[in-house]
Amino acid sequence: MNYYIKRDLNEYGPYSLADLQRYVSAGNILLTDMTRSEGMTDWVPVSQVIGTIAVAAPAIRTQPAAPAILYPEPPSLHWGIVLALGFITCGLFGWVWAFVQAGFVKKIDPSSKGLLYYALGVAGVAVAVVMSISRQFAPLAGLMQITGGILFLVGAFSMKGSLEEHYNSAEPIGLRLSGVMTFFFNIYYFQYHLTRIAEAKKAQQLSMAAGA
Numbered sequence: 146m147n148y149y150i151k152r153d154l155n156e157y158g159p160y161s162l163a164d165l166q167r168y169v170s171a172g173n174i175l176l177t178d179m180t181r182s183e184g185m186t187d188w189v190p191v192s193q194v195i196g197t198i199a200v201a202a203p204a205i206r207t208q209p210a211a212p213a214i215l216y217p218e219p220p221s222l223h224w225g226i227v228l229a230l231g232f233i234t235c236g237l238f239g240w241v242w243a244f245v246q247a248g249f250v251k252k253i254d255p256s257s258k259g260l261l262y263y264a265l266g267v268a269g270v271a272v273a274v275v276m277s278i279s280r281q282f283a284p285l286a287g288l289m290q291i292t293g294g295i296l297f298l299v300g301a302f303s304m305k306g307s308l309e310e311h312y313n314s315a316e317p318i319g320l321r322l323s324g325v326m327t328f329f330f331n332i333y334y335f336q337y338h339l340t341r342i343a344e345a346k347k348a349q350q351l352s353m354a355a356g357a
Contacts, residue, residue: 146161146162146182146183146184147159147160147161147182147183148160148161148162148165148180148181148182148183148194149180149181149182149183150165150174150178150179150180150191150215151178151179151180151181151188152175152178152179152215153252153255155215155217157215159183162194165180165191165194165195166195169191169195173215174191174215175191176190176191176192176195177190177191177192178190178191178215179191180194182194216252216253216315216316217249217252217253218343218346218347219249219339219340219342219343219346220242220245220246220249220336220339220343221339221340221343221344222242222336222340223336223340224333224334224336224337224340227239227242227332227333227336228333230242231332239332240267242332242336243263243297243331243332244260244263244264246259246304246332246335246336246339247259247260247263247300247304248260249339250304250307250308253307253311253315254307254310254311256307257303257304257307258300258303259300259301259303259304259307260300261300262296262297262299262300262303263296263297263300265293265296265300266293266294266295266296266297266298266299266300267293267297268293269289269290269292269293269294269296270289270290270293270294271293272289272293273286273287273289273290273293274286276289298328298331301327301328301331301332301335302324302327304331304335305322305324305327305331305335308320308322308335308338309321309322312342318342318345320338320342322334322335322338
């Protein structure tokens with residue numbers, strides 16, 4: 146009997162019961178994740194399935210089992226390309242890519258506030274541009290622009306915390322991010338590490354597939 150795994154809004158599988166036990170032992174599947182068999186309509190915690198069904202010794206497989214991948218791949222565009230495209234578009238692509246990164250972090254850490262702070266920061270800058278057009282509000286435009294920049298930095302440091310938390314617990318690789326680099330080069334600094342993580346995960350998947 147095969148089982149499907151559900152985490153947040155994503156579904157994975159199918160996996161055999163032996164696969165479930167192996168991935169739970171490896172930490173790739175959590176006991177709090179939801180699962181259902183091909184004959185079930187309701188999702189139940191993995192702990193309920195693992196704890197109530199005895200598993201026989203797995204049979205020899207003629208096809209290798211696909212490795213469990215329960216987290217999305219990081220955006221892997223090279224940081225140099227992000228920088229070049231940002232330069233060509235007068236910074237517009239950098240802003241867009243910041244939201245791509247924040248969206249990814251939100252997927253691996255739903256409690257992340259980076260996306261929210263980025264949105265508030267951009268809104269602050271947009272309001273500053275509008276205010277600068279009017280003489281009446283022009284003196285406040287600079288203050289609003291500074292506020293938008295501060296909110297953007299708060300979002301960057303929120304993402305830094307989320308990335309370090311995730312890649313030292315859920316997917317432990319010992320990630321450590323510099324506060325200074327985050328302050329000055331957040332988008333490109335994050336992308337450098339995200340690309341490295343994406344490449345390492347792909348290499349690991351190929352190694353697991355070859356050794357299965």
